[in-house]
Amino acid sequence: MCWSVPGRIVDIEEQKARVDISGVERDIALDLITDPKVGDYVLIHAGYAIQKVDEEQAKFTIEFFKGAQGNV
Amino acid sequence: MSKYVDEYRDVDTCLDLSSRIKEVSTRPLTIMEVCGGHTMAIRKNGIQKLVGDNIRLLSGPGCPVCVTSISDIDRVVCLAGEENVTVCTFGDMLYVPGSSMSLAGAKAEGADVRTVYSVHDALEFARSEPEKNFVFVSIGFETTTPTAAAAVLEAKATGVKNFTVLALNKTMPQALRAVLESDDSEIDALIGPGHVSTITGTGMYRFIVDELGVSCCVSGFEPVDLLGAILKLTEMHENNEKGLVNAYPRVVKEEGNEKAKYIMTEVFEPADVEWRGFGIVPSSGSKISEEYSEFDAEKIYKIEVPETKENPACICGDILRGVKRPVDCALFNEGCTPVDPQGACMVSSEGTCAAWFKYGE
Amino acid sequence: MKRITIAHGSGGRVTHDLVKDVFYSCFDNDILRKAEDSAVLDIPQDRVAFTTDSFVVKPAFFPGGDIGKLAVCGTVNDLAVSGAVPRYITCGFIIEEGLPLKDLKKIVKSMGEWAEKAGVKIVAGDTKVVEKGEADGIFINTSGVGVFEKDIELGVEKIAPGDKILLSGTIGDHGIAVLSRRKGLDFETSMRSDCAPLNDMLQDVLSSVTGVKFMRDPTRGGLATTLNEITEDGTSGILINEKDIPVAEEVEGACQLLGLDPLCIANEGKAIVIVAPPDEDEALAAMRRSEYGKDAALIGKVTGDNTGKVLLETALGVTRIVDMMTAENLPRIC
Numbered sequence: 001m002c003w004s005v006p007g008r009i010v011d012i013e014e015q016k017a018r019v020d021i022s023g024v025e026r027d028i029a030l031d032l033i034t035d036p037k038v039g040d041y042v043l044i045h046a047g048y049a050i051q052k053v054d055e056e057q058a059k060f061t062i063e064f065f066k067g068a069q070g071n072v
Numbered sequence: 073m074s075k076y077v078d079e080y081r082d083v084d085t086c087l088d089l090s091s092r093i094k095e096v097s098t099r100p101l102t103i104m105e106v107c108g109g110h111t112m113a114i115r116k117n118g119i120q121k122l123v124g125d126n127i128r129l130l131s132g133p134g135c136p137v138c139v140t141s142i143s144d145i146d147r148v149v150c151l152a153g154e155e156n157v158t159v160c161t162f163g164d165m166l167y168v169p170g171s172s173m174s175l176a177g178a179k180a181e182g183a184d185v186r187t188v189y190s191v192h193d194a195l196e197f198a199r200s201e202p203e204k205n206f207v208f209v210s211i212g213f214e215t216t217t218p219t220a221a222a223a224v225l226e227a228k229a230t231g232v233k234n235f236t237v238l239a240l241n242k243t244m245p246q247a248l249r250a251v252l253e254s255d256d257s258e259i260d261a262l263i264g265p266g267h268v269s270t271i272t273g274t275g276m277y278r279f280i281v282d283e284l285g286v287s288c289c290v291s292g293f294e295p296v297d298l299l300g301a302i303l304k305l306t307e308m309h310e311n312n313e314k315g316l317v318n319a320y321p322r323v324v325k326e327e328g329n330e331k332a333k334y335i336m337t338e339v340f341e342p343a344d345v346e347w348r349g350f351g352i353v354p355s356s357g358s359k360i361s362e363e364y365s366e367f368d369a370e371k372i373y374k375i376e377v378p379e380t381k382e383n384p385a386c387i388c389g390d391i392l393r394g395v396k397r398p399v400d401c402a403l404f405n406e407g408c409t410p411v412d413p414q415g416a417c418m419v420s421s422e423g424t425c426a427a428w429f430k431y432g433e
Numbered sequence: 434m435k436r437i438t439i440a441h442g443s444g445g446r447v448t449h450d451l452v453k454d455v456f457y458s459c460f461d462n463d464i465l466r467k468a469e470d471s472a473v474l475d476i477p478q479d480r481v482a483f484t485t486d487s488f489v490v491k492p493a494f495f496p497g498g499d500i501g502k503l504a505v506c507g508t509v510n511d512l513a514v515s516g517a518v519p520r521y522i523t524c525g526f527i528i529e530e531g532l533p534l535k536d537l538k539k540i541v542k543s544m545g546e547w548a549e550k551a552g553v554k555i556v557a558g559d560t561k562v563v564e565k566g567e568a569d570g571i572f573i574n575t576s577g578v579g580v581f582e583k584d585i586e587l588g589v590e591k592i593a594p595g596d597k598i599l600l601s602g603t604i605g606d607h608g609i610a611v612l613s614r615r616k617g618l619d620f621e622t623s624m625r626s627d628c629a630p631l632n633d634m635l636q637d638v639l640s641s642v643t644g645v646k647f648m649r650d651p652t653r654g655g656l657a658t659t660l661n662e663i664t665e666d667g668t669s670g671i672l673i674n675e676k677d678i679p680v681a682e683e684v685e686g687a688c689q690l691l692g693l694d695p696l697c698i699a700n701e702g703k704a705i706v707i708v709a710p711p712d713e714d715e716a717l718a719a720m721r722r723s724e725y726g727k728d729a730a731l732i733g734k735v736t737g738d739n740t741g742k743v744l745l746e747t748a749l750g751v752t753r754i755v756d757m758m759t760a761e762n763l764p765r766i767c
Contacts, residue, residue, distance in 0.1 A: 002215030002267035003109055003692040003766055004293075006076040022074040022686025024613075026620035029192050031222035032332040041076060043270060043323045044690070046162070046212075046766050047190020048219040051270045051329055053076055057321035061292075062079065064319065065089060065300035074686060086749050108767050118751030135767055163692075163763025176760075186617060189691060189764035193617045216766055295749060410759040420767065432754035 004045040006053050009038050019044060076322065080294030089299035090122040093306055097126045101309045102258050103302065104394050106248065107265035108135030111424060113293045115431035123302055130394040131427070133247050133347065134265050136211040136240075137164045137420035138392060141346040142380040144240050145170035148209050150375045151238065152183035157373070158201075160194035161209040163187045168419045171381040191223040191237075198227070198235035207369045210237045215267040217241040217358050218332040221339035224360070224367045238369040239340065239360050244268050245276050246356035247347060252284050256395045261305040263298070264290035266320045271336070273328025274318050281316045289317040290324050339364050348416055349389025383408075388415035391424050398428040405429065435534040442528065442562025452560065455538055459545030460555040464521075472556035474521055474578065482517035482579035484508060489572050493540065496610045497625030500573060501540035503701060505547040505555075506630045507652070508577040513632035514648040514704055516587045516639060517579025522548065523557040524575045529568040540571065551630035553577070585639060591646040592669050594737035597713035599706040601634065601720050602627065602728040604656050605684040605698030608762065613687070618764065620690065624683045627725075629702035634723035641719040644712035650704050654758045657696040659705060660743045661757040667741040673733030673755070674746045692765040696745075697758035707735065 007019035007028075015030050019042065029048045030036050042049035105111055111131040114120055120129050133139050149170045152159040159175065166176045166187055179185035184204070188194050194208040210220040220237055227235045244265065252259060264277055269290045277288040287308050291301035301319045308315050318324055336358070345357025360368040385403050390396035398404045398417070408414040410426055417423035440447040457465060464472045486507050493500040504524060512519040524544065528537065548555050606627040613622045631650065639645055651659035656678070660671050680695045688695050702725055708716045713731055720726035736744075743755040 002107070002213065002265070004215070004267045004270075005689040006074075007690075008075070021690050022077075023683040024620050024622045024624075024686040024690060026690065029190075029219075029222065031226070032218050032329065032335065034331055043267070045215055045267060046219050047192045048222065050215065050218070050267070050332060051323045051325075054322050058076055058079075061297070061300070061319065061322055062085070064321075065085065065296060065303070074682070074689070077689070081748065083748050083750075090749075115753065116747075117749055118747045118753045119749070121751040122749060137767065162766045163761070164765040164767055166763060167760050187763045188617050197617070212766055410756070430754065430756040 004043050007044050009040045080296040086295045093303050094124040097124050097306045100126050102128045103261045104130045104132045104259045105263040106132035106134040111427050115427045117295045131424035133392045135420050138416040138423045139347045141348050143377050146377045147375050149178050152178040158184040158204050158206050160186050160188045191220050195223050205234045208237050211240045213268050214271045218336040221335045224339045236367050236369040241358035246353050251393050262288040263301050264288045266292045269324045271329050271332050281314050287314050290320050292320040349392040383414040386415040388417045391417050398425040437528050437532040455541050459541045462554040464556040482512050482515040484511040485576040487574045492614050495614050498628040499543050501543035502547045504573040504575050505544050506628050508575040509551045509630045510650040512577045512579035513635045514650050516585035519553045519579045519632050521556045521578045526560045527568050527572040528562050530565045587647050596707050596735040598733045600732045601704045601726045603679040603681045605695040607701040608698035609684045609687045622683050627702035629725045631704050634726050638716050638719040642712035642715045644709035647707040651700050653699045655697040657755050658757045670736040670739035671743045672736050675748050677732045679728045693762050
């Protein structure tokens with residue numbers, strides 16, 4: 001439904017960011033997210049960053065699957 | 073090492089999750105993975121073979137190309153034939169057969185059809201070739217629609233006049249209701265689309281659990297994410313619990329992406345649209361709002377779409393609703409193949425039939 | 434800026450000067466210098482390998498190569514995978530009016546250099562110029578002749594269950610390098626095309642072991658398409674292991690960005706070698722001795738069951754089908 005990939009912001013220029021995905025770099029648009037910073041990991045879909053990746057939650061997911069119960 | 077990818081492909085974690093699923097699962101459980109991307113990820117990694125015999129995974133209506141109606145495909149093909157129009161589209165749409173031909177067919181007949189990675193690339197084309205008119209074919213759900221909205225806002229703000237959008241976008245909730253409420257639905261649980269939810273948040277699924285009694289677990293797209301989500305759903309099923317679980321919290325928040333939602337609702341408004349296999353689903357589409365009608369290709373280019381033709385034996389509709397499987401279709405691999413697709417489920421690389429054909433049962 | 438004009442293709446003085454100054458100087462060899470209408474070749478025996486190919490890559494210059502290098506290496510590799518030693522190449526140019534002369538010179542110089550590296554002679558050629566818009570820059574068609582120094586007979590029909598499948602290196606390098614320069618995609622990558630002449634490496638394999646059954650260079654359709662072509666006659670099946678297939682991290686990254694599958698991305702300097710056990714280790718060692726085979730790997734085997742199909746054992750230990758690439762590798766959102 002929506003092919004997306006996480007990438008690291010390496011440079012920002014107004015509403016544009018240069019992101020790195022395993023050594024591949026491309027310019028993407030930042031219109032859809034708030035105060036991105038260089039070094040942030042963002043989820044990229046069709047040339048736009050659609051969310052910042054949450055470092056804490058990323059670790060949580062691994063523990064979450066290792067057996068910790070969790071409900072929204 | 074690609075961060076936030078490799079750790080969710082860890083083989084030991086996957087095999088551990090797989091054995092725990094088989095341990096916990098004692099009764100039949102039918103899970104629909106709504107999103108075409110999930111269908112591909114499951115089939116590509118062979119996950120359907122790691123969850124034991126009690127669990128059946130069904131693909132849902134979450135592939136934007138599959139659910140695009142033939143009349144909408146014909147509308148795009150006609151538009152491509154217009155003088156001085158350049159159609160920009162995601163690669164997904166290029167080979168979808170309309171009644172007479174596909175966009176690739178129109179391109180071969182001389183239409184200027186360009187595939188783009190992003191709507192922003194179409195906007196850049198418009199800026200660099202002011203003498204041409206660029207129409208972006210906007211497909212996709214709540215993940216992709218905001219990108220088209222952002223491009224329209226940028227075009228308006230920077231005075232780009234030769235860029236318009238043909239909105240074929242759709243939204244998830246109503247179609248999910250249509251699938252789950254249909255009387256032949258045997259779906260016990262849903263794997264929620266991870267990237268739609270990144271925008272919408274998880275609140276959208278509340279009615280599925282509370283009203284329809286179907287558990288829902290929003291998942292990412294790597295094997296660890298999917299197996300983890302299936303484990304959660306299996307545990308709930310076995311304990312006769314109903315619940316809404318967010319198993320993709322690294323990008324999915326309960327409130328979603330407020331800014332993206334605002335931009336989407338600024339440029340688009342709900343509309344009754346036709347889904348292939350479902351017919352008209354009320355307020356399940358996104359059309360460009362009155363305020364931005366100068367960017368609405370539907371209003372600018374009056375396109376008469378001829379009577380549509382579809383292969384009567386094609387049961388894509390039932391497959392999209394999860395009540396039939398590709399092997400139940402008489403055309404599957406008998407006249408309907410990726411090279412010569414009869415229905416959208418075979419055409420889209422994320423379609424159920426394409427996934428079954430490509431990766432096997 | 435000096436450009437190619439219709440005159441360069443009309444056979445008069447302008448054409449002759451072009452052929453002499455650009456083509457003959459770069460392709461210089463005894464046969465070509467005779468400038469006859471046909472090259473007369475001394476072929477030791479009556480069994481030769483003979484091939485043809487056309488090159489239309491866009492853009493004509495890309496990281497790691499250009500259309501000229503591609504034309505030579507592609508032809509050399511087609512001959513080499515038949516077990517022959519490439520000897521002679523011909524090339525026909527279709528040039529669009531307006532192509533900068535310096536671009537043509539760069540391309541032809543590159544062809545001369547790579548022909549020399551591959552040890553082949555460009556013995557005949559032709560140039561035609563078409564009106565602006567009737568071609569796209571430059572197209573090159575080649576043909577190639579190779580000779581058999583040992584009595585080698587390879588073929589799909591020789592493949593048997595149990596044979597091992599070797600791959601000479603990482604997949605998708607060329608496709609991603611070219612895609613990165615395509616208008617509308619524009620992503621940066623240090624990925625360079627793997628375009629390279631594989632004849633020496635493959636001759637080394639053939640002289641190191643006797644068990645080679647079949648060789649092929651997977652190009653446009655990627656590894657998936659080539660493997661499916663091998664099983665198409667339905668007499669054998671193939672099983673490959675996902676964790677053993679070498680993929681450069683940047684190709685993985687680009688495929689994630691665009692929604693593509695490395696197994697279906699083009700290669701231009703890779704070979705598949707199918708060899709009977711126990712020769713696989715020796716054959717692998719021969720491949721790794723070449724600069725173009727450093728990452729060579731054993732990726733799978735020929736099977737007696739699942740005939741007509743290519744199966745992949747995923748990293749999670751379950752198998753799934755590998756299908757040919759269907760239409761085109763296009764960026765997609767779902």
